[in-house]
Structure formats: C-alpha cells, structure tokens
Amino acid sequence: PDWKIVTEDNIRKLRREYRFNNFLDALNFTNRVALQAEREDHHPSITTEWGKVTVTWWTHKIKGLHRNDFIMAAKTDALFH
Amino acid sequence: PDWKIVTEDNIRKLRREYRFNNFLDALNFTNRVALQAEREDHHPSITTEWGKVTVTWWTHKIKGLHRNDFIMAAKTDALFH
Numbered sequence: 001p002d003w004k005i006v007t008e009d010n011i012r013k014l015r016r017e018y019r020f021n022n023f024l025d026a027l028n029f030t031n032r033v034a035l036q037a038e039r040e041d042h043h044p045s046i047t048t049e050w051g052k053v054t055v056t057w058w059t060h061k062i063k064g065l066h067r068n069d070f071i072m073a074a075k076t077d078a079l080f081h
Numbered sequence: 082p083d084w085k086i087v088t089e090d091n092i093r094k095l096r097r098e099y100r101f102n103n104f105l106d107a108l109n110f111t112n113r114v115a116l117q118a119e120r121e122d123h124h125p126s127i128t129t130e131w132g133k134v135t136v137t138w139w140t141h142k143i144k145g146l147h148r149n150d151f152i153m154a155a156k157t158d159a160l161f162h
Contacts, residue, residue, distance in 0.1 A: 023115070023118065023119055023124050024119060027112070027115045027119075030111065030115075030129065031108070031112070034108045034111075034129060037104070038104055038105060038108075043104050043130065043131040045128055045129070045130045046128070046129045046130075047126055047127070047128040047129075048111065048115060048126070048127045048128075048129070049124065049125075049126045049127075
C-alpha cells in the first residue's frame with residue numbers, strides 16, 4: 001500500500017510520498033493537492049522537496065483519523081495519476 | 082533567532098516556521114520560496130499546512146550546512162517581510 005499510517009505526537013495520520021523528476025513538477029503537484037484541499041475545506045500537511053512531495057492527512061478536531069481522511073487520500077491519488 | 086539548527090539523520094539543517102492567517106496565504110508563500118529556490122538552483126524542504134509554512138535548508142552534497150544555506154535563509158526571510 002502506498003499510504004502508511006504513522007503516529008506523530010500521539011496522533012495517527014495517513015502519509016504517502018509521491019516522486020517526481022524535478023522540483024517544479026513536485027511544486028505543481030503540491031499546488032494541485034493544496035487547491036483541492038481548500039475546495040474541500042480539509043487541509044493536509046504537504047512537504048515539497050526536489051523530486052518528492054509528502055502528503056499527510058489527519059483530522060485536527062479528533063486528533064486522529066476520520067473516514068474523510070481516507071477519502072481525501074484517495075482523491076490525492078487521483079490527482080497524481 | 083527565528084532560524085534554528087536542527088539535526089535529522091545526522092545532517093545539520095536550518096529551519097524556520099512562518100505563520101499565516103489561512104491556508105492560501107501559506108501556499109502563496111510556499112510558491113514564492115519555491116520559485117526563488119528554482120532560480121537559485123538550491124532547493125529546500127517546504128512544509129505547507131493551514132496557517133504555517135516550515136522551510137528547511139541544507140546542502141545535500143555535503144550532508145550539512147554550507148554558507149549558502151544561511152544566505153538562502155536570509156533570502157527566504159526577505160520574501161516574508
């Protein structure tokens with residue numbers, strides 16, 4: 001599975017890394033994920049590096065994972081393919 | 082000082098958090114930092130979250146901090162002010 005469940009500060013989160021051939025392709029994906037997040041009003045952490053974007057989903061209000069996070073993860077994948 | 086030196090995977094890095102009032106302002110700053118990085122051909126890690134952007138500089142080739150990272154940190158601050 002491409003998404004892993006990680007625990008940070010006792011909060012369970014969903015995380016996936018996406019690979020790209022350069023920095024601008026990574027940045028472009030970051031923007032697409034971010035604008036979708038803004039539309040859905042559910043915001044992940046997005047780390048942009050050379051050739052890599054790491055997206056982390058969790059639900060702040062419950063300090064953990066909600067069904068919606070898994071839906072957002074699937075929607076993030078759809079932006080990548 | 083706003084920049085801290087952190088150690089990750091035995092690599093010393095420079096890190097600063099910038100605060101914003103919403104997600105899109107954070108994303109806008111991420112894009113400005115990223116485009117400057119691309120122009121200078123020196124690329125940080127940029128984590129975008131709701132109201133917060135974390136920028137981390139280091140030099141991959143030497144697995145540590147080079148004088149140029151401190152210069153890039155100052156240039157990042159200039160984009161914020």
